[in-house]
Amino acid sequence: MFKLIIGNKNYSSWSLRPWLVLRMLDEPFTEHSIPLYLPDSKARIRALSPSGKVPLLIDGQLAVWDSLAILEYLAECFPGARLWPVERAARALARAVCAEMHAGFAALREHCPMDLAHEDKSLPELPAVRADVERVIAIWEGLRARFLDDGPFLFGHFSIADAMYAPVVTRFKTYGVALPPASQAYAEHILALAPMREWYAAARAEVAAGMVAPG
Numbered sequence: 001m002f003k004l005i006i007g008n009k010n011y012s013s014w015s016l017r018p019w020l021v022l023r024m025l026d027e028p029f030t031e032h033s034i035p036l037y038l039p040d041s042k043a044r045i046r047a048l049s050p051s052g053k054v055p056l057l058i059d060g061q062l063a064v065w066d067s068l069a070i071l072e073y074l075a076e077c078f079p080g081a082r083l084w085p086v087e088r089a090a091r092a093l094a095r096a097v098c099a100e101m102h103a104g105f106a107a108l109r110e111h112c113p114m115d116l117a118h119e120d121k122s123l124p125e126l127p128a129v130r131a132d133v134e135r136v137i138a139i140w141e142g143l144r145a146r147f148l149d150d151g152p153f154l155f156g157h158f159s160i161a162d163a164m165y166a167p168v169v170t171r172f173k174t175y176g177v178a179l180p181p182a183s184q185a186y187a188e189h190i191l192a193l194a195p196m197r198e199w200y201a202a203a204r205a206e207v208a209a210g211m212v213a214p215g
Contacts, residue, residue, distance in 0.1 A: 002029035005048050005056040007036040010203040013114040013167030015055045018070040021163045023195035025074070025081055068102045071160045085155045090147070094161045097139050097154075101164045108132035112171050116203040123175040136168055137183050144182040152189045166190055 004022065006015035022029050034044050034054060042052065049056040051065045057073065064070050075083040085091045107128035115121070123129065143154045143161075150156020154165065169190045172179065179187060190196060 002027065003058040004029055004031045005045075005054055005058070006031055006033050007045075007054045008033065008203075008206055009199050010116045010206050011036055011114055012054060013109075013170075014053075014067045016114075016167050016170075016199060017067040017163045018055050018057060018074065019199070020166055020193075020195055021071055021074055021083065021160065023198070024158055024163075024193070025078055027078070068098065068160075068164070071098075071163060075160060082157055083160050085157070085159060090155055093143075094155055094159055097143070098161055098164045100139075101168070105132045105136070105168075108136075108168070108171065112175050114167050114170055115174055116170060116200055117207045119174050121175050123177055133172075133177055136165070136172075137179060140165070140183040140186055141180060144186055148182075152186070154186070162190065166196065 002022065004015075004019060006012055006019060009015070019031065032048075034041060034048075036054075045054055046052045049065055050063065053065065055065070055067060055070060057064045057070045059073075059077075064073050071083065075081075085094050107126065111124045111126060111129050112121075123133070140154065147154065147156040151158075153159060154161045169187045171177075172187060173191065
């Protein structure tokens with residue numbers, strides 16, 4: 001059985017990505033959460049993860065770190081799940097938008113961190129943040145226009161791309177980002193997924209347990 005090492009569900013956007021895929025696969029796994037931003041957090045993570053970061057997927061004797069690497073591994077473990085689009089051009093496009101999310105959007109990450117406990121924040125009035133928001137919206141609008149007939153996800157069928165952009169959906173909710181109709185429908189669909197509701201409920205439990213800092 002897989003074991004997934006994650007951080008706080010309120011804060012850890014990278015942890016959400018492989019966790020969501022495993023839940024959407026309905027694949028049994030155990031999870032071990034290490035609270036972030038505590039004096040011993042780094043040492044506890046370093047004791048388990050070669051990179052000193054979460055998430056980390058453990059499959060027997062194999063440890064895979066980095067969210068995108070974990071997702072690639074799961075795609076190979078479960079080829080029938082179509083975690084990458086089957087058609088070659090769509091698959092290339094999915095990898096491109098995932099790589100862009102993995103490596104880019106620095107301003108959005110820095111100034112709008114994932115924070116599920118506080119959903120009344122305002123989007124910072126910074127050109128770099130606005131540019132990142134507009135780029136995400138352009139990606140969503142373009143993909144939904146192209147793959148709308150195939151289903152409600154970015155490429156019709158649930159894929160790694162949806163997992164990579166799910167934390168951005170939460171950010172847009174937290175920071176009150178206004179979305180055009182297609183993107184709004186997509187965001188609402190992601191938030192309504194049973195695993196996403198489960199993740200939010202666990203984040204609220206962290207608040208009740210005092211694991212989340214005041215907003």
